[in-house]
Amino acid sequence: MAINCAAPGKLFGEFPTALMPQEILTSGPDKIRAVICFGGNLLMGLGDPDLAIPAFEDLDLLVVIDPRKNATARYAHYVIATSQPFERHDISTPGDALYPQAFAQYAPPVIDKPAGVIHDWEFFWGVAARMNLPLTLKYWNYGMDFEAIEDGLPLSIDTPPDPQTMIRFLCNNSRVPFDELLANPSGVRPQLPEQRVLATPAGHKGRLQLCPDDVVKELALVLNEHNVNAGFAYQLTCRRILEAMNSAYRDAPATRKRYPVNWAYMNPDDMVKEGIEEGDSIHIRSEAGHITGVARADARLRPRVISMTHLFGELVPSQKAEADGGSFTGRLTSLTDHLQPINFMPRFSGVPVNVVLIK
Incomplete structure (x- = not known):
């Protein structure tokens, strides 16, 4: 298999997804043997199904956690149905960057989830508990190194964690305290101080690096391409x-x-x-x-x-x-x-x- 790139490194603590089929099909002690696909349609997202499908068929274990049987789930050994909105404890944090104004809301479940359905966190906690591996809940976001995050909530391997307790922990450093969210079930619009981009302090000589060396090399390759189409x-x-x-x-x-x-x-x-x-x-x-x-x-x-x-x-x-x-x-x-x-x-x-x- 010819990959026309140098050896990969991690980006935000993770390896490039496009190389997953290669890592599944390549023999050796580091070969990927199991994949847990959480709330995504990985096989379709990868593209190149003539390579991706045989790779996923080679896995010893493929678990798909999703309420719908998507294209990836058709190749899974196990499909785990998870709860939906109104059936679970939820918080608006994942949408923070999408709202035109600051907004926060906590919502407890209002209906029971169907029989045989679990909360998504229950799957990971249940597997870890059976393996006797204690878990630590941390407030993570894209680009953060999990190991470098200092604050964490240790979870028991004997007793399932309480969903509200976990969400309370995730609100520890929030501008809106969790108790305020509890008292305002329709949500809170916090009044935040105006934010501005300030002028550079006098005498400061720092500059942004707008074009790192590896990007310069890539642009040079593009400039010298001929007849690419x-x-x-x-x-x-x-x-x-x-x-x-x-x-x-x-x-x-x-x-x-x-x-x-x-x-x-x-x-x-x-x-x-x-x-x-x-x-x-x-x-x-x-x-x-x-x-x-x-x-x-x-x-x-x-x-x-x-x-x-x-x-x-x-x-x-x-x-x-x-x-x-x-x-x-x-x-x-x-x-x-x-x-x-x-x-x-x-x-x-x-x-x-x-x-x-x-x-």
């Missing part, structure tokens, strides 16, 4: 929609009503040139693979650009995008070629492709 007439770009986020909500009735498939949007002039009309089935091929799509005109697109929403369709498709609920654009992506040299991100957008009308 040789043999391909178009570039496939990603397309976000309001009704879905990655593979989440794509099967919601409102989403499917508006998007029965993830249309392959094209510039109208390109459609005329290729003899393609609105609603035609088209064959889209890249270096890595091919998919069947359904064409739709969009005059806002530049010529020679095709725009499609990702994570629709089936991992193993039929020949009809309509029957599959769309087209899985991950089939046009390689997990071994064209990876970014720093973070090993696959080429999910700007993918060179050709388009042919299916007659």
Whole structure:
């Protein structure tokens, strides 16, 4: 297997996800043998299913924790159904960065969860307890090194932790005390002091490093690229929609009503040139693979650009995008070629492709 990058290092304490199939399939004492997929659709998110599916089939254990049986769950040894909103203790912390104004809310469960369903934390606590491994709850966020976080709440291996106690701990350093959240079930809008970017102190000579050395090297490589799209007439770009986020909500009735498939949007002039009309089935091929799509005109697109929403369709498709609920654009992506040299991100957008009308 050829990976055209240097040996990977950790980013925010984690290894690049794109290299997971390689680490599963490579023999040795450090081979990945078990994967727990928590609230995600990992196989679809990886792309390149011709490599990813055999890797996941090679695992000794694949556990998927999700209330719905997504594409990854079809290959799992165990699928664990977890509680949903209104069935569990919850807090608004994960949305902090998304709110236009400061807001905090704690909500206890208002209905019982169905029989056979557990809270997500119960799975991890239960496995650790059976292994006699004590856990420590910490307030973690993206980019933080878990081991370096000093404050933690030790959890007993004998008695399941109390959900409200855990959430109270997570609010220890909050601007809104947990007791205030308890007293205001509709939420709290804290009045925070105005924040401003201050002028540089007099005499301060520090400067931001806007272009680290490894980025300079990568840009130099890009500047010297030639004929990178040789043999391909178009570039496939990603397309976000309001009704879905990655593979989440794509099967919601409102989403499917508006998007029965993830249309392959094209510039109208390109459609005329290729003899393609609105609603035609088209064959889209890249270096890595091919998919069947359904064409739709969009005059806002530049010529020679095709725009499609990702994570629709089936991992193993039929020949009809309509029957599959769309087209899985991950089939046009390689997990071994064209990876970014720093973070090993696959080429999910700007993918060179050709388009042919299916007659």
